[in-house]
Amino acid sequence: MLGKKRFLLGSIKVGDRLLYPIVSLKVLTYDNLFLSVDYDVLAFKIVEKDKTYYKNVKLPEKEFEKIKEI
Numbered sequence: 870m871l872g873k874k875r876f877l878l879g880s881i882k883v884g885d886r887l888l889y890p891i892v893s894l895k896v897l898t899y900d901n902l903f904l905s906v907d908y909d910v911l912a913f914k915i916v917e918k919d920k921t922y923y924k925n926v927k928l929p930e931k932e933f934e935k936i937k938e939i
Contacts, residue, residue: 875936877914889914891936912936 873895880887891912897905912933915922925933 875911880916885917887916889916 873893875891875893878890878892880889882888890910891914892908892910895905895907895909896903909927911927913924913926915924923933923937928936
């Protein structure tokens with residue numbers, strides 16, 4: 870089975886900013902045995918004090934807008 874999902878990972882602190890990678894995780898399994906795990910960074914959620922920003926890395930604009938709404 871090949872599964873693909875998007876996740877918001879834990880934060881990375883850079884100076885006064887917190888960066889949250891938004892990734893696509895691809896998992897290949899067979900009979901409950903993990904054969905392959907791969908991920909792609911799609912975007913970043915950036916939190917600085919009371920402001921939140923987003924940086925698109927690989928997503929089409931429509932998909933990026935949907936992720937920002939979530």
